Amino acid sequence: MKNKLVFFLFSILLFLETNAQCAMCRAVLESEESQTAAEGINDGIIYLMAIPYILVAGIAYAIYRKFNTLKK
Incomplete structure (x- = not known):
């Protein structure tokens, strides 16, 4: 139980410093004056x-509805 808690906390803290851009995209986009292109890349x-x-959520919901409907 304690190992699972430590792993969970470590994985949450690890994701706090993530960025959406790869290193090459980031280097190219940081050299630009306006940050509009970087924001567009991140949104994409x-x-x-x-x-x-x-x-996947839609397929899971469809399977859930198929198996949990009342058969008449």
Whole structure:
């Protein structure tokens, strides 16, 4: 139990310092004066990351409804 708690806290603290950009994209975008391109890249990465989670959640919900509906 204690090992699970330590692992959980470590993984939460590890994600506090994450960035959405890879090192190469970050180096190119930091050299730019306005940060609009960097914000656009970050939004695109978040959008691409969210789509698979939404699809899996939709499929899981469909399976849940299929198995938990009352059969007439």
